[in-house]
Every structure is written in C-alpha cells, then in structure tokens.
Amino acid sequence: KEREKGQRLYRHTRDELMNDPLQRLELEHDLRKALEREEFELYYQPQYDIRNNRLIGMEALIRWNHPKHGMISPVQFIPLAEETGLIVAIGEWVLRTACSQNKRWQDSGLPTLIVSVNLSLRQFQKHNLVGDILGILRESGLKPHYLELEITESMAMDNVDRVIRKLNELKYWGIRISMDDFGTGYSSLHYLRKIPLHKLKIDQSFIRDLSTDPDSAAIVSTIIAMANHLKLEVVAEGVETEEDLRFLLQQNCAHGQGYFFSRPLPIGEFERLLHRERAGIR
Numbered sequence: 412k413e414r415e416k417g418q419r420l421y422r423h424t425r426d427e428l429m430n431d432p433l434q435r436l437e438l439e440h441d442l443r444k445a446l447e448r449e450e451f452e453l454y455y456q457p458q459y460d461i462r463n464n465r466l467i468g469m470e471a472l473i474r475w476n477h478p479k480h481g482m483i484s485p486v487q488f489i490p491l492a493e494e495t496g497l498i499v500a501i502g503e504w505v506l507r508t509a510c511s512q513n514k515r516w517q518d519s520g521l522p523t524l525i526v527s528v529n530l531s532l533r534q535f536q537k538h539n540l541v542g543d544i545l546g547i548l549r550e551s552g553l554k555p556h557y558l559e560l561e562i563t564e565s566m567a568m569d570n571v572d573r574v575i576r577k578l579n580e581l582k583y584w585g586i587r588i589s590m591d592d593f594g595t596g597y598s599s600l601h602y603l604r605k606i607p608l609h610k611l612k613i614d615q616s617f618i619r620d621l622s623t624d625p626d627s628a629a630i631v632s633t634i635i636a637m638a639n640h641l642k643l644e645v646v647a648e649g650v651e652t653e654e655d656l657r658f659l660l661q662q663n664c665a666h667g668q669g670y671f672f673s674r675p676l677p678i679g680e681f682e683r684l685l686h687r688e689r690a691g692i693r
C-alpha cells in the first residue's frame with residue numbers, strides 16, 4: 412500500500428511539480444528547509460554476488476518525504492538541489508548517515524558490507540571533498556574500505572587531470588570508487604584506463620533491453636568482458652528478471668542489483684534482510 416502511494420506521488424511529481432514554475436519555486440523553498448525538518452530518508456538497495464547469491468553491499472538512495480506532496484523522487488529534486496547548491500549540505504548528510512548506519516550494522520554483528528553513496532557533480536568538485544569525507548569516516552568510525560563512492564562518466568571526464576588526482580587521493584585512503592550508469596556517458600577508453608576505479612556499474616537501460624534488443628545484449632557482454640580484462644569489478648544495474656540473471660551469469664558478470672533481488676528498502680526492512688543473510692536464509 413505504501414508503495415502504491417509512493418508511486419502515485421512519483422508520477423504526480425514528474426508530471427506536474429517541476430514543469431509548473433510556481434510549484435518549482437515552492438519546492439525550492441521547501442528543499443531549503445528539508446534538512447533541518449528531517450524530511451530526508453535513506454533507503455538501501457542490496458547488491459549481490461550473483462555467482463553464489465551472497466550479499467556484498469548496498470547502495471544508499473535518498474528519499475524526500477515532503478509534507479504535502481508525499482514521497483518525491485531524487486530524479487526530481489537532486490537536479491534542483493544541484494542548481495541551488497543545496498546538494499553540498501544534502502550530500503554531506505547522505506554520507507554521514509550512510510557511514511554511521513553501516514557502522515551500526517557492523518557493530519551489531521550483522522554481515523560486514525560495503526555501502527555505496529552517489530556523489531553529485533558539485534559535491535565532487537568541492538575543493539575539500541577528501542578532507543570532508545575523511546572527517547565523516549573518522550566521526551562514524553567506519554573503515555574507509557567499507558565506503559564506496561559512485562561517480563558518473565560526465566563527472567570523471569570534466570577536467571580529467573584534476574579528477575584523477577582527487578580519485579587517487581581517495582584511493583590512497585582506502586575509499587572505493589565506482590562508475591555509475593556506465594555506457595550512457597562519453598568517457599573514452601583511454602581515460603578509463605587512467606582513472607583509478609574499483610567497479611563499473613552497467614547502466615540499467617542496457618539490462619532493461621537485454622531480451623528485446625540484440626545490440627543491448629552485445630553492449631552488456633562487451634562491458635563485462637572489458638571490465639573482467641581490466642580487473643575491474645562489474646555490477647549489472649536494474650536486474651529485473653530471471654532471464655536477465657541467466658544471461659549475466661553466462662557472460663561472467665559477478666555482481667547484480669535490481670528489483671529481481673530487492674527494491675530499495677527503508678532501514679527496518681533492510682535490517683530484516685541482513686538478519687536473514689546472517690542466518691543463511693535466502
């Protein structure tokens with residue numbers, strides 16, 4: 412029932428809120444207040460090693476519980492937050508919340524996992540990003556190698572030398588880097604080789620079309636093969652069917668994330684999943 416409500420509101424948001432300039436202005440105003448009013452929430456979506464069905468990590472995905480409009484999708488408000496600069500404070504909140512949540516789960520004897528956090532462009536470009544993240548890790552007590560940052564190709568291709576320096580610094584401290592939505596951007600293979608990366612996430616649009624579009628299937632197997640050759644971990648995003656899963660296994664893809672395994676879950680539900688994982692129930 413909650414989900415129906417959420418999805419109805421998502422649609423409402425997509426169609427109406429952002430296209431109406433007045434609504435948009437109001438939303439921007441509300442966004443400024445949302446942090447102090449504690450209207451944000453993190454959901455967690457599990458990531459699996461599909462070869463043995465082991466849970467390996469989770470992606471933190473932000474939700475905004477708007478007092479009037481209900482649940483608003485990050486697809487709607489992240490761009491607005493980016494334009495207004497609010498993303499820096501919101502992004503910090505996401506990092507702090509995800510790190511301390513992961514540490515709490517580890518401390519309570521639940522499986523030790525990696526938490527992935529999406530970075531936005533402005534956040535990534537911030538001069539003191541590395542120092543900020545190290546501060547957050549220190550405060551939360553989470554070891555750096557249990558934090559993974561998701562960047563996109565467009566973020567990585569903008570001022571490549573500076574990006575490489577920043578990523579090397581993060582890597583030096585043990586923080587993991589993952590390339591999100593891979594295949595939708597314009598990264599050159601030349602730079603892909605130079606950028607310190609741990610993981611490629613194959614964009615969900617290719618997985619969605621696996622069964623209907625031979626070109627998508629070819630792209631997916633090519634990305635998997637390339638990642639395996641370059642010794643990069645590879646995750647398929649948006650795995651929805653058993654058929655997708657079979658194809659991915661056949662192509663030697665190690666990791667998967669998607670509705671087939673689980674939707675993003677609020678912490679209570681994710682915790683139940685962690686307990687089941689610890690008990691070996693799948």
Ligand code: C2E
Nearest residue numbers: 472473485486489505529530531649650651668669670675
């Ligand atoms: P993303 O980083 O590529 O995250 C994956 C999105 O795909 C999530 O949407 C997730 O719910 C959805 N998804 C997962 N599995 C499936 C599936 O099997 N089928 C389909 N159709 N969708 C699936 P969500 O949570 O709405 O987030 C959308 C985007 O918003 C994210 O894409 C990310 O770019 C951005 N975002 C979310 N949280 C944050 C955040 O904390 N900070 C920043 N900067 N961006 C965020």
Ligand code: MG
Nearest residue numbers: 470529561591
């Ligand atoms: Mg992501």
Ligand code: MG
Nearest residue numbers: 529561591592
């Ligand atoms: Mg992303």
Ligand code: MG
Nearest residue numbers: 591592614648
């Ligand atoms: Mg993605």
